[in-house]
Amino acid sequence: MSFPEDFRWGAATAAYQIEGATAEDGRGPSVWDTFARTPGKVLGGDTGDVAVDHYHRYREDVALMADLGLRAYRFSVSWPRVQPDGAGTANTAGLDFYRRLVDALLEAGIEPWPTLYHWDLPQALEDAGGWPERETAHRFADYATIVHDALGDRVHHWTTINEPWCAAFLGYASGEHAPGRIDAAGSLRAAHHLMLGHGLAVEGMRARHPGNHFGAAVNLYAISPASGVDADLDAARRIDGMQNRFFLDPLLRGAYPADVLTDLEGFGLDEAIKDGDLATINQPVDHLGVNYYSRFTVTGVPGEATQAATSPFASHSPWVGSDFVRFVDGGRPVTGMGWEIDESGLLELLSRLHGEYPAVDLYITENGAGYDEELGGDDTVHDQDRIAYLDAHLRACHAAISEGVPLRGYFTWSLLDNFEWAWGYSKRFGLVHVDYATQRRVPKESARWYAGVIRHGGLPEGHR
Numbered sequence: 001m002s003f004p005e006d007f008r009w010g011a012a013t014a015a016y017q018i019e020g021a022t023a024e025d026g027r028g029p030s031v032w033d034t035f036a037r038t039p040g041k042v043l044g045g046d047t048g049d050v051a052v053d054h055y056h057r058y059r060e061d062v063a064l065m066a067d068l069g070l071r072a073y074r075f076s077v078s079w080p081r082v083q084p085d086g087a088g089t090a091n092t093a094g095l096d097f098y099r100r101l102v103d104a105l106l107e108a109g110i111e112p113w114p115t116l117y118h119w120d121l122p123q124a125l126e127d128a129g130g131w132p133e134r135e136t137a138h139r140f141a142d143y144a145t146i147v148h149d150a151l152g153d154r155v156h157h158w159t160t161i162n163e164p165w166c167a168a169f170l171g172y173a174s175g176e177h178a179p180g181r182i183d184a185a186g187s188l189r190a191a192h193h194l195m196l197g198h199g200l201a202v203e204g205m206r207a208r209h210p211g212n213h214f215g216a217a218v219n220l221y222a223i224s225p226a227s228g229v230d231a232d233l234d235a236a237r238r239i240d241g242m243q244n245r246f247f248l249d250p251l252l253r254g255a256y257p258a259d260v261l262t263d264l265e266g267f268g269l270d271e272a273i274k275d276g277d278l279a280t281i282n283q284p285v286d287h288l289g290v291n292y293y294s295r296f297t298v299t300g301v302p303g304e305a306t307q308a309a310t311s312p313f314a315s316h317s318p319w320v321g322s323d324f325v326r327f328v329d330g331g332r333p334v335t336g337m338g339w340e341i342d343e344s345g346l347l348e349l350l351s352r353l354h355g356e357y358p359a360v361d362l363y364i365t366e367n368g369a370g371y372d373e374e375l376g377g378d379d380t381v382h383d384q385d386r387i388a389y390l391d392a393h394l395r396a397c398h399a400a401i402s403e404g405v406p407l408r409g410y411f412t413w414s415l416l417d418n419f420e421w422a423w424g425y426s427k428r429f430g431l432v433h434v435d436y437a438t439q440r441r442v443p444k445e446s447a448r449w450y451a452g453v454i455r456h457g458g459l460p461e462g463h464r
């Protein structure tokens, strides 16, 4: 099962999850520094203060990537490293880190794919109101152009925001992620302003380097109603609306979905949307990043199964989860996160995206499986479950390409074990095991398997 010659084989990480060095070289505090220090917010009281020390070990990590044969590496830039207070002139020492990283990647023949916002908002901007404030979108666009001015001559693919659903709704509605606010109306404004920030940033960056490629990465799900009864169909419509279409439609069509706007009446979103915003959000983009992990099965029948532990981020949007939608067990095997494994959902999603939003190239910007793993006595991790997960999802990618879906690359989540947000260091997603006490890196079996896939440009025929 060969993939196209120019298919981008990659792996992904994010700044706060791997860099550490949170107080070095002038970096300012981010909302995640504050949140992680707040008792009870992160499992075990873990923080990103050291993480996997990538800030100091990036050369070793680039060498690991080269050993794996990665063609591209998706990382995120830490906004508070570049602008410690979220505004004003750049902190040169912070930008220099990304200059060094990009140079090391290019020297190793690995294409750098930066994401500008993977959730580490400068704390000063949160203190001024955070993403529910419109001004934050403008601050983000300024920051984006600073980074792009520094790297845009050598970096040609740019992702603006990562998973705005999480940043807005886990950050401001359920409070499970930083900054930990519980404010449904504020979370909707946050979502709108994240997308506005994306549009303003693309506009600014493209004006400077029209030849570069720009896009956003969204976390999308396959969604099934638990049955064909009207209440279940409506639950599926609602969760598809909030999870998928609420982001896809403004970004790619320039309009919020009408049914979702009706569902959200009374939450003040209308007042946040100013003339021209949707045209700004709907900047032409060169690619859409798809972060895919799982399928949701939902019911709207009152009194049916309550929140299933198996649904990532499921309970969380107060107005969506409480009255109309409940997540039920879809009866599939789960990863160590309790997330149901369903590669058919990825094929379904890719076909749908191509059918409904045809004009954009697609990349899988995240896909992977988290487990509680330990290094074995033979000094490796026999992560056959992860290999099976990746293999199945890559077969779905291959099927999508065979159907004509313009899927141009795949970035597995994640290169390294790292700080898994509210789960701290308890869940491991890496191809490479990290001993958090010594920072020693050991490629897992999945790393060797993925290197083989890249080397052969595909997978053997038939199922594993």
Ligand code: IFM
Binding pocket: 014, 017, 163, 291, 366, 413, 420, 421, 429
């Ligand atoms: O670790 C996260 C990543 O930061 C965003 N997408 C999901 C991953 C696994 O939870």
